[in-house]
Amino acid sequence: MNKRIFLDPLFKNNPVSILALGICSALAVTVRLQPALVMALSVTLVTGFSELILSMLRKTVPNRIRIIVQLVVVAALVILVDQILKAFAWQTSRQLSVFVGLIITNCIIMGRIEAFALSNKPFPSFVDGIANGLGYGIILVAVSFFRELFGSGTLMGYPVIPEQWYVANGGFYENNGLFILPPMALIVVGLIVWVFNAKNEKKAWKK
Amino acid sequence: MEEIINIFVKSVFVENMIFAYFLGMCSYLAVSKTVKTAAGLGLAVIFVLLITLPVNYLLNRYVLAPGALALINPAWAEVDLSFLSFILFIAVIAAMVQLVEMIVEKFAPALYNNLGIFLPLIAVNCAILGGSLFMQEREFETIAQVFSFALGSGFGWFLAIVSIAAIREKLSYSNIPAPMRGLGIAFIITGLMGIAFMSFMGIQL
Secondary structure: OHHHHHHOOOOOOOOOOOOOOOOOOOHHHOOOHHHHHHHHHHHHHHHHHHHHHHHHHOOOOOHHHHHHHHHHHHHHHHHHHHHHHHHHOHHHHHHHHHHOHHHHHOHHHHHHHHHOHHHOOHHHHHHHHHHHHHHHHHHHHHHHHHHHHHHHOEEOOEEOOOHHHEHHHOOOEOOOHHHHOHHHHHHHHHHHHHHHHHHHHHHHHHO | OHHHHHHHHHHHHHOOHHHHHOOOHHHHHHOOOOHHHHHHHHHHHHHHHHHHHHHHHHHHHHHHOOOHHHHOOHHHOOOOOHHHHHHHHHHHHHHHHHHHHHHHHHHOHHHHHHHHHHHHHHOOOHHHHHHHHHHHHHOOOOHHHHHHHHHHHHHHHHHHHHHHHHHHHHHOOOOOOHHHOOHHHHHHHHHHHHHHHHHHOOOOO
8 A cells, every 4th residue: 555655656646747746846956967856855855744744633724724734834844944955055055046945835745735645644645745756856857867968968067978079179069058948948848748648658558 | 217127028038937937837737728717817926926026025124134123123133034934925925815815806706707716726826936035035125126026027927828828729729649748748838938938038128
């Protein structure tokens, strides 16, 4: 049971590529791999713990004010993440700028709380939150992998394209500047969605 | 005055909420199937941005910013409450959306019928919170600049959602590969529109 809750959101019901949730804060941080990893980790932690807390509170919070309670819990967790990042990873925190705050309005968190945590026990909710965060992280890391590789020729800041390939050194290769610009993030996600859908369809067809 | 118009033009075209920062993508993708509903949501976003940004600006300036509380008591000049800004901004947005919904329902039922269903959606629209956070980051000097920024980014969002809705309406007649239909093609079209918008880069009045 718990295994299924964990594995489903990674590929089959991936929150980003299948359900179109949580793209808002995702794409602006995908120019490089490192901030994308930090962002994925933060979202995973916030989703997991907010589902855990709200699932424990689910019987005490009146239905009518639940949205406000959810926002407060999520916002408090995001403040924690933001303060921790500011204290221990100042550079990354600068790069992420307002997008850490925007985790609050990430639709994955609100969507999973409404759909899962309010009707399930704390531990499965926690697993569900972590898994959805990781599903989101997979897309984020995939997008930023391609953007950093083709856009700047590095991965995690380390050069991977050999120096002598570049035109400046008499080679044939040049970085594709388009990959650094925002629109390319959308196109890469579009292609990833295509791959995911094509794969899922094939499975359904085989059955 | 020139500065104010400049902020407006910049936030509509150069720093468009959707094409440059991907804010509000969830509702942008979900509600862009027909032009009419897209226009309704776009108008509601402009409306809510115009109300919440000035309120959050005043809150930021007179309560949260470092040393702002010195106006009340000089002993508090050292107090820096800016770590509370996320929670206060989102509370203001949620409260304002609720308030606006009640007021509009009472005094303008016709407008409520058009905007009503979208208002609750907007409380968790990233474009609204994003607007407030950008406003805090950019440190605008006067409230007129804040109004112009709110109007500009709302209008930019409106423009983006209405144009993609128009494209998607036409798209339902074209032959797209099956796995690409719906979400996939919407992403790619948004990307192409973003590239078109990049031609405005560097415009300054």
